[in-house]
Amino acid sequence: MLRHGSRSLFGRASATSMRWRRLFSTDLPVETAEDTKFVESWKKMNPNMDPPKTPSAYMKLRPPTPANIPSKLTVNLVLPYDSVLSSKEVDMVIVPATTGQMGVLPGHVATIAELKPGILSVHEGNDVTKYFLSSGFAFVHANSVADIIAIEATPIDRLDPSLVQKGLADFQQKLNTASTDVEKAEAQIGIDVHSALNAALTG
Amino acid sequence: MSSSAAQPFWRAAGMTYVTYSNLCASLVRQCLKEPYRSEALSREKVHFNVSKWVDGKPEKPTIRTDTPE
Numbered sequence: 001m002l003r004h005g006s007r008s009l010f011g012r013a014s015a016t017s018m019r020w021r022r023l024f025s026t027d028l029p030v031e032t033a034e035d036t037k038f039v040e041s042w043k044k045m046n047p048n049m050d051p052p053k054t055p056s057a058y059m060k061l062r063p064p065t066p067a068n069i070p071s072k073l074t075v076n077l078v079l080p081y082d083s084v085l086s087s088k089e090v091d092m093v094i095v096p097a098t099t100g101q102m103g104v105l106p107g108h109v110a111t112i113a114e115l116k117p118g119i120l121s122v123h124e125g126n127d128v129t130k131y132f133l134s135s136g137f138a139f140v141h142a143n144s145v146a147d148i149i150a151i152e153a154t155p156i157d158r159l160d161p162s163l164v165q166k167g168l169a170d171f172q173q174k175l176n177t178a179s180t181d182v183e184k185a186e187a188q189i190g191i192d193v194h195s196a197l198n199a200a201l202t203g
Numbered sequence: 204m205s206s207s208a209a210q211p212f213w214r215a216a217g218m219t220y221v222t223y224s225n226l227c228a229s230l231v232r233q234c235l236k237e238p239y240r241s242e243a244l245s246r247e248k249v250h251f252n253v254s255k256w257v258d259g260k261p262e263k264p265t266i267r268t269d270t271p272e
Contacts, residue, residue: 081246098211117227134228151228152243154235163234185216189223193230 062110063143069107074145075122077131077153084131084153085122092123093146095138096196106144113138117196119156119203120148130156132200134193161201168194 035054042051075093077085094103096118104111115136122129136150171190178184213223232243247269254264 117231132231134231135224151224152231154231154239158235158239160234160236160240167230167234181216182218185213185218186226188212189226190230193227194234197231197234 063141063145065110065142066144070144071106072144073104073106073108075148076146077120077122077148077150079150079153088122088124090122090124093148094119094121094123095146095148096120096133097138102138104138104140104146108140108144108146110142111138111140113140115148115150117193119200120150120153130200132156132159132197156200159197159201164194164197164201168198 035056038054039051042049072089072091073093075085075088075090076083092103092105094101095113096102096115097113098116099113101118102111102113115133115138117135118133120131120133122131131153132155133148133150134152136148139147139149141147167190171187171194175184175187175191178187211223214220229247232240232247235243250268250270252264252266254261256262
């Protein structure tokens with residue numbers, strides 16, 4: 001009797017949770033590949049009770065590669081304090097990866113790229129919007145969604161060229177007078193960031 | 204198999220990625236034009252206090268703040 005009670009309780013819980021999930025119209029599968037093994041061994045031990053859900057049953061799977069390449073790329077540019085672009089449909093973005101400028105088109109293979117300080121350009125038809133990113137990561141998913149995260153992203157016209165030149169000269173001097181590894185690294189970072197800013201302003 | 208792969212220079216100098224990233228961001232913020240610069244620098248302000256615990260009791264906290272009291 002207790003056994004039946006638990007099954008009906010669980011059944012009701014799963015029914016409501018299924019209904020709740022469908023309300024949000026996400027295509028979450030109930031079980032993932034990891035769970036089939038658990039479910040099978042549970043059924044062997046305990047064929048009369050429904051197996052409980054495991055954490056992976058609640059996780060969203062990696063977005064699958066669609067059959068047809070979508071025509072637009074969906075871009076999200078997020079900062080810790082603001083989401084600059086949120087699900088914007090564009091034709092292409094060029095991200096400043098540490099391995100060089102990387103162009104991302106719809107249908108790009110799933111990639112994780114670490115970014116260096118540089119320009120992110122968003123191409124939509126004939127419009128190009130440029131942002132200077134301080135550093136961050138770009139995640140491209142198989143379903144042509146690109147998530148770009150950075151700590152600072154400013155439009156180029158908000159940068160002050162005189163401050164950039166001054167900063168570059170300062171850090172070049174600091175590199176010459178630096179003694180410890182940390183000081184040298186900081187000076188080198190300063191030079192890298194300011195040269196990238198300079199290139200963004202003049203290029 | 205785990206040979207020390209080529210590290211970025213800042214990691215070789217003992218800096219973590221978080222420190223590197225925050226440093227890059229603060230350098231960019233310092234190169235902005237007014238009024239964006241003052242808005243951005245206000246984002247860098249921190250206010251916290253840290254106290255070490257000895258024998259189950261907290262010692263006097265050290266307060267680190269950028270907001271004037």
